[in-house]
Structures are given as C-alpha cells and as structure tokens.
Amino acid sequence: MKAVVHVFLKPGxxxxxxxxxxxxxxxxxxxxxxxxxxGRVIEFDMTGADAADARTRVEAMCQRLLAxxxxxxxxxEIAA
Amino acid sequence: xxxxxxxxxxxxxxRDCKVAIERSTASTVTMVWHQDTExxxxxxxIVLPGGFSYGDYLRCGAMAALSPVMAEVKAAxxxxxxxxxxxxxxQILCEVGLLPGALLRNAALKYVCxxxxxxxxxxxxxxxxAFGDQRQAVxxxxxxxxxxFADEATLDRLEGEGQVVFRYRTNPNGSSRAIAGIIxxxxxVLGLMPHxxxxxxxxxxxxxxxxxxxxxxxxx
Numbered sequence: 001m002k003a004v005v006h007v008f009l010k011p012g013x014x015x016x017x018x019x020x021x022x023x024x025x026x027x028x029x030x031x032x033x034x035x036x037x038x039g040r041v042i043e044f045d046m047t048g049a050d051a052a053d054a055r056t057r058v059e060a061m062c063q064r065l066l067a068x069x070x071x072x073x074x075x076x077e078i079a080a
Numbered sequence: 081x082x083x084x085x086x087x088x089x090x091x092x093x094x095r096d097c098k099v100a101i102e103r104s105t106a107s108t109v110t111m112v113w114h115q116d117t118e119x120x121x122x123x124x125x126i127v128l129p130g131g132f133s134y135g136d137y138l139r140c141g142a143m144a145a146l147s148p149v150m151a152e153v154k155a156a157x158x159x160x161x162x163x164x165x166x167x168x169x170x171q172i173l174c175e176v177g178l179l180p181g182a183l184l185r186n187a188a189l190k191y192v193c194x195x196x197x198x199x200x201x202x203x204x205x206x207x208x209x210a211f212g213d214q215r216q217a218v219x220x221x222x223x224x225x226x227x228x229f230a231d232e233a234t235l236d237r238l239e240g241e242g243q244v245v246f247r248y249r250t251n252p253n254g255s256s257r258a259i260a261g262i263i264x265x266x267x268x269v270l271g272l273m274p275h276x277x278x279x280x281x282x283x284x285x286x287x288x289x290x291x292x293x294x295x296x297x298x299x300x
Contacts, residue, residue: 013229016188016189020189065138070230
C-alpha cells in the first residue's frame, strides 16, 4: 500500500515561503488569494495489508522524523 | 581541556572550531566522525559545528540528530559534559531535543551573513563566565534558517529561568524575542546561531568568541 504524508507549518508559525508565494500571486493579478501555506509531501510504499496498522506506523514516523512537532503538523493518507 | 568536534557530512565549520578552540585555550581537540559510537574519554567540551549537515534534507539538523554519535552526545550531556551547538549545531540540538524550540526560515527569506552585536543576557553560565563585566559581544552570523521559534510559554520560561544567554541587539532574522542563544536548565548545553569560531582573534574583527571557549575551559 502507499502512504502519503503532508507536512505543513502549524497555524501559529509564520510561513515566510507561503507569504512570499501569496505576494507573488497577488502580483500576477490573483488578488483574491489568501492564506497560502507551503509544505511538503512525502510518499512511500509499505508492505502489509492492514491500513489501520499502516497508519499507526506512519504516525510514529511523523513523530520521530518526518515532522517536527514543535513547528509542524501533518496529515497521513493511506491508499491501497 | 579535552574538546571534541563532531563532523557530519556537510559540516563546514568543523575545522574552524578546532582551530578556534586550540588557539583560544591551547586544548587538545579531537575530531569525531558522525558514525562513531564513542567519544574521547574524559572529554570536557563537545562542539557540534556549523554547516549544512546532510544537505539540510527534510529539515535542517533533522538527519544529523539521528546520527549514531548523537546517542553518545546525549549521554555525555546527561552526565554534565559541556555541549555547544553553533549554527547548524544549534539546529541539531533542537531537533534532538536537548534544547527547546526550533530554527525556522529567516523572516526575510534571505541568507544572512554579517557581523552582529549581541547582549550577553546571562553572563553566569559555563559558556559566558569569562566575559566578566563585559555585557556585549561581537560575532558573525551566517544562516538561512536562524529564526529561533518557540511557543510563548516556552519563551517565557526561557526568559524567566535565565536560559536566554545571547540576544541580538538588532534582530537579523526574525528570531522570537531576538534570541541568539539559549542554554538548557542544567546549564551545560548551549545552542547559538552566531559563530564564536569566526570571532576568536582580533584579526577576524572580534576576539569575543575566544572568551566562550575560555569560559568552558575554566569550568572543566
């Protein structure tokens, strides 16, 4: 099965990249854009067929390495 | 004093640190590879140097924090050995949990490389005692992710417990409360973004960095 992890800075943490991208979009005329956040996506394959078990393992990976809980939040997707 | 400098793939201030410590304190400095699983016996000071360990992949300091040698560094820190993380070393100490907070992208999205004036907020640590009555120091910074961040409660605790050691007089990167360097509650683990290893003799523009290494030597 495939795991997809989305990692973003937490809401209270200033996302300077997001701000810069937003300001560039405004410059291109998309003035209605607001709240841009730049994060990262990490994808990988896993063995095993139990999606709930896979999710538990991926959450542990997020806590240990893939995200820094001090500044980042994450969202895990598990697909067959 | 016996000092050790840890070398990660991508460290680029490791030799600067070695020379700075040798010239400041006439100490023996051993270079320790990140895959090593033991530190020199009787080591008094461990330095995690600046650079871009593991290419800053994932997050700055994240991969280095998982290096085999870091288990030894953590064990030494818990025994009370002095540990100093400079720049990337500070980022690694935060990632490994020896210091609170994290270092974010600089507020202006720019790599900042310049001389900075610092207030010595706590002059009574193992790393600052040799500054004596001197309340300010001059060092240089060189970082793209030097913007210190911690939640408000952590910042209040750091301030209240005397754990803020250095503060920028003019904030170069958006750091919370202009914090440039912090220490752990036990007082033996210091992280700072400015480089004492680039300010250890007058020819470099400042010799204040030497006082940091001399402070540790005096406490060893």
